[in-house]
Amino acid sequence: MGGTPQVGIIGLGVNNQPLVxxxxxxxxxxxxxxxxxxxxxxxxxxxxxxxxxxxxxxxxDGYLQDLTDWPLQEVYVTPGMKKDVPEIHALASQGTRxxxxxxxxxxxxxxxxxxxxGSAGKTTTTTLVGMGLKKDGRHPVYVGGNIGxxxxxxxxxxxxxxxxxxxLSSFQLELVTLSPxxxxxxxxxPNHLDIHGNFAAYRAAKAHIWDFQSDEDWALxxxxxxxxxxxxxxxxxxPIWFSQQKMPSHGSGLDRGWLVWQSEGxxxxxxxxxQLKIPGEHNVANALAAIALHMMAGGHPDxxxxxLGTFTGVPHRLEKVREHDSIIYINDxxxxxxxxxxxxxNAIKQPIVLIAGGYDKHLDYQILGRAIAESTxxxxxxxxxxxxxxxxxxxxxxxxxxxxxxxDLAMAVVAARNAARPGDVVLLSPASASxxxxxxxxxxxxxxxxxVEGL
Numbered sequence: 409m410g411g412t413p414q415v416g417i418i419g420l421g422v423n424n425q426p427l428v429x430x431x432x433x434x435x436x437x438x439x440x441x442x443x444x445x446x447x448x449x450x451x452x453x454x455x456x457x458x459x460x461x462x463x464x465x466x467x468x469d470g471y472l473q474d475l476t477d478w479p480l481q482e483v484y485v486t487p488g489m490k491k492d493v494p495e496i497h498a499l500a501s502q503g504t505r506x507x508x509x510x511x512x513x514x515x516x517x518x519x520x521x522x523x524x525x526g527s528a529g530k531t532t533t534t535t536l537v538g539m540g541l542k543k544d545g546r547h548p549v550y551v552g553g554n555i556g557x558x559x560x561x562x563x564x565x566x567x568x569x570x571x572x573x574x575x576l577s578s579f580q581l582e583l584v585t586l587s588p589x590x591x592x593x594x595x596x597x598p599n600h601l602d603i604h605g606n607f608a609a610y611r612a613a614k615a616h617i618w619d620f621q622s623d624e625d626w627a628l629x630x631x632x633x634x635x636x637x638x639x640x641x642x643x644x645x646x647p648i649w650f651s652q653q654k655m656p657s658h659g660s661g662l663d664r665g666w667l668v669w670q671s672e673g674x675x676x677x678x679x680x681x682x683q684l685k686i687p688g689e690h691n692v693a694n695a696l697a698a699i700a701l702h703m704m705a706g707g708h709p710d711x712x713x714x715x716l717g718t719f720t721g722v723p724h725r726l727e728k729v730r731e732h733d734s735i736i737y738i739n740d741x742x743x744x745x746x747x748x749x750x751x752x753x754n755a756i757k758q759p760i761v762l763i764a765g766g767y768d769k770h771l772d773y774q775i776l777g778r779a780i781a782e783s784t785x786x787x788x789x790x791x792x793x794x795x796x797x798x799x800x801x802x803x804x805x806x807x808x809x810x811x812x813x814x815x816d817l818a819m820a821v822v823a824a825r826n827a828a829r830p831g832d833v834v835l836l837s838p839a840s841a842s843x844x845x846x847x848x849x850x851x852x853x854x855x856x857x858x859x860v861e862g863l
Contacts, residue, residue, distance in 0.1 A: 413439035413464050415476050416504075418471075419486025420444075420452045423509050423580070426560040427484050428463065429456055430512075439464035440477055441471040473495075480504045484512070486754060487579030490603055507583055508575065510553070512559055514586040519550075519570040522701055522796060525581060525617050526594030526750050529694040531555055531722050532686070533594060534575040536698035539719065540712035541571045549573065554580055566675075571705055578604065578613040587620035590704055591645070592628035593636055594697055597747040602769045611639060621645040628700050631656050631695070648704060650696040652689070660700040667696055667716070669703045676703075679713045685720045688755030724853035727858045733832035737860040740837035741853030745769070746776035749839035753783040759832045760785045761824045763817075765795035766840030766852070776839055777801025785809055787827040789820045794840040816845065817852070821859040832861075 416439045417427050431438050442449050448466040450460045466474035472495035475483070482505045485491060491506070500858035501505050514521065524534045531554075538551035550566055552559035554762045559566075566572065578600055593614055604610040618627050619835065623644045631637045631651035640647060649659035660669050662681065669676045678699050681692060695716055702712040721727060724741040733736070736758070743749045749764060762785050766775075773794065780788065780802050788811045799811045812827070814820050824834040836856045846852040 411437040414481050415439070416441060416475050416478065416480045416483040416499075418442075418475065418483060419489060420449060421486050422556070422557060424484060424486050425452065425456055425492040426558040427512070427716075428453065428458055430560055432462060437464075437561055438462075439475060439480065440468060441466035441475045443467075443469065443471050475499065476502075480672065481530075482507055484509055485583065487577060488603060489579075491582065495641070501776075507585075508580065509558065509560060510574075510580040511584045512584060513558075513563070513779075514584060514588070517559070517566060517572060518568045519566050519572045520589035521572045521574055522590040522592075522705060523553075523576045523588030523617050524577070524592045524594065525576045525614055525817075526592070527597045527599050527745065528751065529594045529690060529697070530575045530577075530745055530799075531742070532691065532694045532725060533592070533697050533701070534573055536695065536704075536712070536715060536719060537572045537701045539715045540702040541573065541656060541707050543715055544702075544707045544711040544753045547571050573701075576617060578610055581616040582613040584616050585620060587617055587625065589621075589625050590628070590701065590708060591617040591621060591625070592695070592697060592701060593617060593639075595630060595633060595747075596636060596639075597745065598771055599745045600769055601771060611810070615639055618643045618645060624817055626704060628659075628697060628704070631659070631661075631734075648700055650693070650700045652693055652696065660696040660703075662696075667692070667699060669699055669709065671703070676709050678709055679716045683717050685716075685718060687721075687726055690751040690755070691721075705738050724849060726755060727853070729857050732860070732863050735828045736833045737856075738833055738835045738837075739853045739856050739860075740835060741842070741856060742836040742850045743839055744841045744849055745771060746773055746779075746839045749780045749837040752835060752837040753779060753785065756784065756833050756835065758784065759829070761787045761789065761828045761832055761834045763789045763791070763820045763824055763834070763836045763856075764798050764836045764839050765792040766845065767843040768793040768797070769841055769843065771840075773797045773801040774804060774841065777803075777805040780809065781805035781807035786829075786832070787812070788816060789823045789827070791820050791845075792838070792840060793814060793844045798839065817855055818859055821856065821863070825863060 554577040555575040625645040629647040631649040649656035655661040727739040729737040840851040
């Protein structure tokens with residue numbers, strides 16, 4: 409077995425896997441702890457090129473308690489894990505530093521980081537900024553974080569003049585003690601309350617993206633959201649704004665149908681709203697945020713304009729799967745909270761048969777019920793842990809939209825096909841996480857694609 413461990417790694421999911429190799433390559437003894445059986449952990453380690461005798465392993469139901477047996481200097485907690493548990497408190501009380509992979513990257517990255525968070529739009533905005541800076545081409549660009557790629561293995565390749573763009577979740581920000589040089593909160597609405605406990609704790613985790621900035625840093629926030637403006641008060645960074653309702657003196661906004669960047673009194677038209685390929689008003693906001701981040705990074709306006717004029721979206725986000733029997737099927741599996749589904753409903757003008765429901769994150773669905781009643785939805789198919797909540801929300805809205813409850817996604821697709829008419833859209837936009845039936849929203853979206861292709 410490995411020597412007495414100095415570092416503990418809780419959870420061997422995608423975010424934490426690079427930590428094992430990172431520390432072993434630097435001669436630092438590691439303990440890994442995961443609730444899965446030991447054989448599953450050893451399989452993950454083998455995939456990383458690590459033999460089980462190179463590390464200490466704590467496995468199964470008592471994995472956290474086992475971790476407290478070692479004199480660990482640091483413990484890296486997997487994103488999405490509840491931190492308020494006795495074993496974590498015990499580790500902290502014995503002097504162990506409780507931290508995360510994101511904070512380690514913040515500490516070691518030699519290049520300025522642009523960090524992007526929010527309840528919705530993170531991946532789209534991060535993708536746009538990364539593509540825009542790559543199109544600009546003056547410096548290497550590294551894109552990662554919650555978007556699915558840890559940048560830790562690329563750390564040795566990153567140089568001070570490079571661009572680093574990171575999507576950051578509330579889970580990744582919860583334990584950080586540093587903030588990015590440029591930091592954006594796109595929007596905030598209740599989410600992940602099953603982990604954070606309440607909206608205040610969720611907001612506080614998101615605000616960590618700004619909390620440790622200096623007056624040499626800058627922060628991007630929406631001028632149309634008074635709540636976020638209030639949250640920003642007291643922070644030291646220079647504020648940059650984006651708005652769909654007015655033209656900020658320093659930021660991006662709409663001006664006579666154009667998306668425009670303004671700074672020091674100079675306005676730079678980037679692209680007309682009609683030229684945007686991504687659908688929905690929420691994506692206009694994402695495009696404005698991307699413009700502001702691109703320009704603050706020093707990118708050329710033509711580069712982001714070219715990207716915005718060709719970019720059609722990220723998979724699982726209002727993604728057209730196919731048209732079959734004059735019915736369009738759209739995959740919006742990314743919609744893991746009510747506000748995302750409401751944005752999807754606003755983006756689609758045709759009559760909709762909505763498929764919704766999934767893992768329960770203890771969110772309120774009444775506002776979604778009212779939004780469904782006011783939308784073009786003609787029928788709702790619900791499933792999963794939140795299916796009954798969504799059904800009640802629709803019924804409580806006072807509308808007469810029929811709601812059908814089914815037990816799985818295959819049945820939901822069949823029910824939606826039967827309820828739809830030519831010219832309709834069948835929309836998978838669950839307003840819920842996927843964990844009751846799927847590993848993640850990507851797996852759920854892929855299963856929807858397969859079912860639709862099989863019709």
